[in-house]
Amino acid sequence: MxxxxxxxxxxxxxxxxxxxxxxxxxxxxxxxxxxxxxxxxxxxxxxxxxxxxxxxxxxxxxxxxxxxxxxxxxxxxxxxxxxxxxxxxxxxxxxxxxxxxxxxxxxxxxxxxxxxRGPGGSMASSAPESSFESLFGLNVIAGYALAAQRHMHEFGTTSEQLAEIKVAASIHAQHNPNAFLSDPVTIDEVVESPMIARPLHRLDACVITxxxxxxxxxxxxxxxxxxxxxxPVLGTGVGVETTNRGRIDLTRTGAVVSGPAAFAEAGVTPADIDYASIYDSFTITVLITLEDLGFCEKGQGGGFVSDGALQAGGQLPFNTDGGGLCNNHPANRGGMTKVIEAVRQLRGEAHAEVQVADCELALAHGTGGSLATRMGSATLILGRGN
Amino acid sequence: MTENSGLPTPTPATTLETEPFWEAAAEGRFVLPRCNSCEHVIWYPRLFCPECGSTDVSYVDAAGTGTVYSFTVVEKGQGRWRDHSPYVLAYVELDEGPRMMTNIVGVDPDAVAIGAAVQAVFDPGKDGGAVIRFTLQ
Missing domain, CATH: 3.40.47.10 (Thiolase/Chalcone synthase)
Incomplete structure (x- = not known):
């Protein structure tokens, strides 16, 4: 069915x-x-x-x-x-x-x-993995830093490429009167912001709202x-990426399962998508997700996001509300706002400066848990309807 | 080898499944759960094989060596880790196969790199226990 x-x-x-x-x-x-x-x-x-x-x-x-x-x-x-x-x-x-x-x-x-603290900030001590992950100073951004460092090592991804993602979100957020951070930032400002957990800077992280x-x-x-x-909901997918029986792959997310499932159900391909809401807890989350959803080959995310590709008017406009990086990350959970902005785009109700012309097909993607351990990914593909 | 890193080393919560791991660590031994059915070396420690579903699992001695799979130098730690920054959080790929979360200690953080060879150390905590961390070989 x-x-x-x-x-x-x-x-x-x-x-x-x-x-x-x-x-x-x-x-x-x-x-x-x-x-x-x-x-x-x-x-x-x-x-x-x-x-x-x-x-x-x-x-x-x-x-x-x-x-x-x-x-x-x-x-x-x-x-x-x-x-x-x-x-x-x-x-x-x-x-x-x-x-x-x-x-x-x-x-x-x-x-x-x-x-x-919002929910999910600390893992339940009853979790069976607890004593093997709680003793080493793991925190949310440090976990994503582990993924970013490995991605940089395998594929040559740079901090400047990650910064492009924040820059695009900030350019969009300036048009959102409710955005928590509404000032555009530059690549230099991102990479010169305080280092929190190498290679991730303060401006690689989402807001807390x-x-x-x-x-x-x-x-x-x-x-x-x-x-x-x-x-109309045209396609849906869920993927659960675990520590892979003790052989974790820090460069992949559950989107490798949820994305193809959603595209197949909708009968469309990444090239058909007019607008994408991509979960953006951190810049690295976006980059790896774009690869796993098939917008580019694995390892090519750094090149894909460069030169303003994610900005309104670019190759794949993303998070035109400013996303979790700038607008809103309520309850430390960014999935809901991803769907909301996708619907705004399909209805033609995004801000005029970031509205995608003739937006017929939108994708919304969520990432929960942590790239550093175990996560649940989910993808929706929505049509414009009438 | 014992290495007092000075990092927070609380007494780990143990369960019936993980007591052998922590008791060995307290004695300066690094053991890993291994499936007696398919020989998969399991991580994190549990008496269930996620590779084949067997519950026939025994703890065996680990070599205690591996390489850095990924790491981060945490410049701004949180909670009780705030005063220990910078410190190195890492995944080490053990020679037996598993990738385990740990710290790299006893070295300048700038010396840590992906692929670097590492050796397990036993970091003593309170109550006579120990946490397994790694240092560069």
């Missing part, structure tokens, strides 16, 4: 806040849920399936389903870190295609800036009744 075209994204909402000291995390979940339902022209009473991840307070999805007053016949709290919401989207699309549900709500919210976002996905039949433009 192909799910392609059976489900549409009908509503999206990104919380405009980046510092939210005076609201609770459940309040942010509720605000973004309301925003996405309003965008779709639907109400809480229309929702029959709810999806959330570890950022949602309480017991799996049950606490927030209860808080929101939902009547659900499907629930899913799959946790793959920042990619969770794209995994949820795939699961929701499949449940819609199967006829199990009609209106799915997916929410993300958190307060890592003003409310203490409060906030959240939500998606509403509906059946094609319900989409046809809505006045709002809805975007």
């Amino acid at each position: 192909s799910i392609s075209g059976a489900a549409h994204i009908a509503g999206v909402y990104e919380h405009p806040g980046r510092n939210l000291p005076d609201v609770t995390v459940p309040q942010i979940h509720a605000a973004v849920a309301k925003g996405a339902l309003d965008d779709a022209g639907l109400t809480f009473d229309d929702v029959d399936a709810y999806y959330c991840a570890g950022d949602a307070p309480g017991f799996g999805g049950l606490s927030m389903a209860d808080y929101l007053g939902l009547n659900c016949r499907e629930i899913d709290s799959t946790e793959t870190g920042g990619s969770s919401y794209l995994v949820h989207a795939r699961h929701a699309a499949a449940s819609i295609a199967a006829g199990h549900i009609d209106v799915a709500l997916i929410t993300l919210a958190g307060k890592p800036r003003t409310g203490g 409060d906030g959240g976002g939500a998606l509403v996905m509906v059946s094609a039949e319900t989409a046809a009744k809505l006045t709002r433009q809805t975007c």
Whole structure:
């Protein structure tokens, strides 16, 4: 059974806040849920399936389903870190295609800036690998630095090439009034910013923001009744990349599985994609993901991202909201905002300075966990719809 | 070889599966779990073979040598590691095959390179235990 075209994204909402000291995390979940339902022209009473991840307070999805007053016949709290919401989207699309549900709500919210550490910041001590990874000063950026160093060694990737990714995101972010960092930066400014874990600098890293976002996905039949433009889910993929039975490959991600699955389901190729939202926890995350998704050969990511290829008007415009590198990385989880900006592009509602002309096909990709250990990758390919 | 690196060396949490690894380390021995069915050398330590699914696993002596697969010099550590920066976090590829996370200690961080030959050292912690780190050969 192909799910392609059976489900549409009908509503999206990104919380405009980046510092939210005076609201609770459940309040942010509720605000973004309301925003996405309003965008779709639907109400809480229309929702029959709810999806959330570890950022949602309480017991799996049950606490927030209860808080929101939902009547659900499907629930899913799959946790793959920042990619969770794209995994949820795939699961929701499949449940819609199967006829199990009609209106799915997916929410993300958190307060890592003003409310203490976000979820996923420290691995549970009950994890079986804990004592073999917790004793050596591993932190998030140091883990990604291990991947960057190996990629540089194998393929000759440079810090300046990684900096191109931040530069593109920053050029886009200047047009986003909600962006946490809105000033364009240069390659020199990135490589001269403080070194945190060689070879990654402070400006190779994403921002830390409060906030959240939500998606509403509906059946094609319900989409046809809505006045709002809805975007069909054409292809989906999930890939889990582990430490590979003790022989970790730091230069590959789960996108080597999720990407081909999504492209095959959609019946398109990387060359067909007009706009791409690529998970950008760090610059290296983007570069390796582009290779694994097939936008270029393995090892050629450094050349691919050079000369402004990722900037609006370039070969593959990416993260036109400014991405996690500049705009927003709510709850330390960037997957939700990737889908939201892809929908904005398909609807022609991105900022005029970064809007891709005649954007018909968009890709959104999430990466959760860590390139340095184990991760879940998820890819969505969305159409423009009407 | 014992090497007191000065890095944080808390007492590791052990389980029924990993006690033999940590007890050996405390005695200055580096052991690795090996599958008795398919001979896969397992990492991280567990009494399950992720290669073939067997639960027939024994701990065997490791050579204690390998090469640097990747590393980072952490200039700004976090939490209790903040005061120990810069330090070297690394993956070492053991001669037996596994790539294990560790630190490279006892050397100038600028001397560490991918492919460099390394030797295991036993870094003593509290309670008589030890953490396995590596130094350049």
